[in-house]
Amino acid sequence: MPPVTHSSHWGAFTATPAGDELHITPFAGDPDPSPLLDNFTDVLRHPARVTRPMVRKGWLEQGPGPDARRGADEYIAISWAQALDLAANELQRVADSFGPQAVFGGSYGWSSAGRFHHAQSQVHRFLNTTIGGYVRSVWSYSSAAASVILPHIAASQDEISRRGVSWREIAEHSEIVLSFGGLALKNSQVASGGMSEHTERGYMRQAAERGAQFISISPLRHDLPDEAAGEWIPVRPGTDAALMLALLHTLWRHGLSDEDFLARYCTGWPTLVASLNGTQDGTVRDAAWAEAICGVPAAHIVALAQRLHGKRVVVTVAHSLQRAQHGEQPVWLGMVLAAALGQPGLPGGGYAYALGALGHYGKAFNRVSFPSLPQGNNGVDEFIPVARIADMLLNTGAPFDFNGQRRRYPHIKLAWWAGGNPFHHHQDLARLRHAFCQLDTLIVHEHSLTATARHADLILPATMTLEREDVGGAPTDRHLFAMHPVAEPWGDARDDFAIFRDIAARLGREEAFTEGRTVREWLQHLYGQMQEKLAQEGVKTPDFDRFWQQGVLTLPQVDDGGRMMRRFRDDPDAHPLPTPDGKIQIYSATIASFNYADCPGHPVWLTPDEQPDAQHPLWLIANQPATRLHSQLDYGRHSARHKQQGKEVCMMHPTDAAARGITEGAMIMLHNLRGAVLAAVTLSENIMPGVVQLPTGAWYDPVDPLAARPLCRHGNPNVLTRDIGTSSLGQGCSGQITVVQVSLFTGDVGEVQAFVPLNQQERL
Ligand code: PGD
Numbered sequence: 001m002p003p004v005t006h007s008s009h010w011g012a013f014t015a016t017p018a019g020d021e022l023h024i025t026p027f028a029g030d031p032d033p034s035p036l037l038d039n040f041t042d043v044l045r046h047p048a049r050v051t052r053p054m055v056r057k058g059w060l061e062q063g064p065g066p067d068a069r070r071g072a073d074e075y076i077a078i079s080w081a082q083a084l085d086l087a088a089n090e091l092q093r094v095a096d097s098f099g100p101q102a103v104f105g106g107s108y109g110w111s112s113a114g115r116f117h118h119a120q121s122q123v124h125r126f127l128n129t130t131i132g133g134y135v136r137s138v139w140s141y142s143s144a145a146a147s148v149i150l151p152h153i154a155a156s157q158d159e160i161s162r163r164g165v166s167w168r169e170i171a172e173h174s175e176i177v178l179s180f181g182g183l184a185l186k187n188s189q190v191a192s193g194g195m196s197e198h199t200e201r202g203y204m205r206q207a208a209e210r211g212a213q214f215i216s217i218s219p220l221r222h223d224l225p226d227e228a229a230g231e232w233i234p235v236r237p238g239t240d241a242a243l244m245l246a247l248l249h250t251l252w253r254h255g256l257s258d259e260d261f262l263a264r265y266c267t268g269w270p271t272l273v274a275s276l277n278g279t280q281d282g283t284v285r286d287a288a289w290a291e292a293i294c295g296v297p298a299a300h301i302v303a304l305a306q307r308l309h310g311k312r313v314v315v316t317v318a319h320s321l322q323r324a325q326h327g328e329q330p331v332w333l334g335m336v337l338a339a340a341l342g343q344p345g346l347p348g349g350g351y352a353y354a355l356g357a358l359g360h361y362g363k364a365f366n367r368v369s370f371p372s373l374p375q376g377n378n379g380v381d382e383f384i385p386v387a388r389i390a391d392m393l394l395n396t397g398a399p400f401d402f403n404g405q406r407r408r409y410p411h412i413k414l415a416w417w418a419g420g421n422p423f424h425h426h427q428d429l430a431r432l433r434h435a436f437c438q439l440d441t442l443i444v445h446e447h448s449l450t451a452t453a454r455h456a457d458l459i460l461p462a463t464m465t466l467e468r469e470d471v472g473g474a475p476t477d478r479h480l481f482a483m484h485p486v487a488e489p490w491g492d493a494r495d496d497f498a499i500f501r502d503i504a505a506r507l508g509r510e511e512a513f514t515e516g517r518t519v520r521e522w523l524q525h526l527y528g529q530m531q532e533k534l535a536q537e538g539v540k541t542p543d544f545d546r547f548w549q550q551g552v553l554t555l556p557q558v559d560d561g562g563r564m565m566r567r568f569r570d571d572p573d574a575h576p577l578p579t580p581d582g583k584i585q586i587y588s589a590t591i592a593s594f595n596y597a598d599c600p601g602h603p604v605w606l607t608p609d610e611q612p613d614a615q616h617p618l619w620l621i622a623n624q625p626a627t628r629l630h631s632q633l634d635y636g637r638h639s640a641r642h643k644q645q646g647k648e649v650c651m652m653h654p655t656d657a658a659a660r661g662i663t664e665g666a667m668i669m670l671h672n673l674r675g676a677v678l679a680a681v682t683l684s685e686n687i688m689p690g691v692v693q694l695p696t697g698a699w700y701d702p703v704d705p706l707a708a709r710p711l712c713r714h715g716n717p718n719v720l721t722r723d724i725g726t727s728s729l730g731q732g733c734s735g736q737i738t739v740v741q742v743s744l745f746t747g748d749v750g751e752v753q754a755f756v757p758l759n760q761q762e763r764l
Pocket of ligand 1: 141417419420422445446448623630632633721736
């Protein structure tokens with residue numbers, strides 16, 4: 001087979017089969033391809049693939065219903081005909097008895113690149129067209145707190161992150177890039193939908209060579225790449241809001257705040273000043289006050305504030321900062337800091353929330369994007385903030401607060417998941433298991449035997465992108481790719497679309513789901529829609545067959561990053577921001593009217609209620625991994641190569657290690673009230689003392705799945721993280737940090753089992 005084009009969230013490539021493996025060549029136009037591409041080489045025929053439909057024994061024998069055995073039961077391989085009948089009958093039963101409001105179709109997860117086979121869209125379309133809807137989830141695990149607060153204070157997250165200050169502007173104009181949480185390339189190497197040109201490293205190098213100064217405020221040195229040639233200011237995890245308040249206090253106190261900008265373009269600066277200078281409650285939020293909280297010496301805070309004054313400064317705040325209790329606050333304060341420096345709307349200045357957190361941000365936009373699969377109409381008006389899934393399943397009917405609303409958790413009987421891995425993305429996994437045990441039925445489509453699949457009642461084997469045809473593209477990527485199949489589906493795997501089509505047929509809704517189109521016809525149809533829109537703009541494109549043959553198409557783009565803020569700065573009356581009075585809200589009357597103690601009307605420092613103590617003296621940072629996207633292809637070559645003794649690697653400061661008798665490469669146990677995790681340790685001065693770091697994404701592998709405090713022998717930190725919302729406002733995921741104790745581990749709990757096939761699965 002000749003090499004064919006393909007695409008993934010971490011890059012485009014061509015693939016050539018080489019025995020059971022693939023030879024991967026990065027897209028020739030990519031200046032800095034991601035090493036994650038290597039994860040594709042050996043996964044097609046890996047034992048961790050799901051090769052046959054499987055049913056959980058307890059569910060098959062006793063029928064649907066709450067069951068504490070989920071996660072520890074046996075599985076039986078069945079035929080597709082049986083699996084599809086079981087799924088169709090169960091969906092019909094639940095819809096008939098309880099209505100579509102008893103079905104949870106949120107199905108959160110990144111799935112794979114490919115516009116048509118996007119798994120979550122397929123689930124939504126299927127449920128809308130067969131039973132008339134489902135309970136949905138809103139926002140994301142990535143950025144829920146920011147997504148909710150940004151529209152209150154300035155504009156949508158899309159405007160501030162995707163269409164905000166661009167990398168190009170930074171390379172050309174910024175004098176200081178002040179980055180809370182850094183600009184790690186491991187994060188910006190991925191973009192959902194695809195990313196054919198990795199340009200972040202080059203832009204940072206260009207800016208640094210021009211003389212721009214990068215300052216990274218983070219507990220981890222390597223959150224800023226070497227190319228930025230920047231400075232590292234270590235800060236205690238989760239305390240950036242205090243540091244930002246002290247920077248603001250210093251600017252104000254020393255007469256360095258841009259009072260003209262604050263008066264003309266902002267609402268509420270005097271209210272914040274009253275909280276900074278102690279008028280409001282007697283506490284002065286100055287550098288000395290912040291030092292005690294964040295660990296940055298007061299003199300450094302003052303010097304930093306003075307250094308920012310009068311410079312072209314862009315402030316960035318990483319997604320990770322808002323993935324914590326009160327995560328809304330640093331997002332808000334980043335904007336206030338940029339405003340106090342008078343920077344929003346200047347080229348290379350202002351606020352670039354989440355720049356560097358994903359490859360989409362700070363880029364140009366396609367004039368026309370490839371359309372997504374239409375999802376149909378959802379007749380159910382109930383939803384949950386995405387990270388409240390366990391709360392919903394454990395607290396049926398209970399009220400919850402969210403963004404000024406008081407809602408109630410619906411009673412869910414059946415959850416349908418495709419393209420996501422809750423036992424990767426959710427916090428407090430013992431609680432999550434308990435929550436999933438409340439369901440009547442959990443149906444999971446997966447190409448791999450993730451922990452989520454291992455908790456399902458029905459596991460339906462899905463194809464990988466490598467085994468199907470699709471079109472790859474993202475609104476910020478000027479290349480559109482024909483994703484050609486590289487291999488035949490492994491085992492009995494079928495595309496999510498084919499699975500849903502056959503279940504829809506059993507429910508008498510096949511035509512409604514497919515609209516009479518095959519996969520190829522859908523691709524042609526969606527391509528045709530894009531072609532038509534481009535034609536209206538006077539852009540000619542090849543017909544589908546030619547595109548399919550040539551493999552890649554370059555789309556016209558517009559580079560209008562930062563346009564909204566620039567126009568606002570030029571004329572705030574003619575171009576107000578989409579806030580109640582058209583200005584940046586340093587005080588938000590809307591947020592104040594919600595009366596949330598955990599998110600009041602102006603930004604604040606609120607001490608998180610979990611703090612290091614004698615039992616759990618260390619902060620744990622559970623951040624994004626560098627060797628895979630989330631938990632995807634954890635068994636792939638690149639991810640596997642970076643484990644030690646099959647376990648994930650935890651970074652620790654040598655002083656903390658020495659105090660515990662821990663040496664380089666030792667096996668350690670991280671533990672707290674929620675459970676324990678084993679990992680290999682690496683010692684480094686690139687992490688603050690008092691902090692350990694264990695990335696997410698190692699597949700959950702509990703020694704005893706039913707334990708109230710499980711021990712994961714592979715290194716999944718979400719055993720340890722807390723399942724609480726960021727605040728009543730955003731209710732986002734707060735899995736980024738928690739507290740732990742770390743000890744040397746010398747016991748024997750056997751080999752990691754996460755990638756071993758299920759007991760009854762017949763190996764092909
Ligand atoms: P993935 O590992 O990408 O994680 O959570 P998410 O669930 O998105 O899961 C996608 C799954 O889809 C994989 O299991 C993959 O095999 C499957 N899949 C891929 N393609 C297909 C397909 O075509 N069909 C089907 N049926 N399945 C497919 C990510 C989430 O985790 C996110 S976005 C963030 S930002 C959060 N980050 C953190 C964090 O920083 N710290 C902690 N502690 N926890 C987090 N969780 C969140």
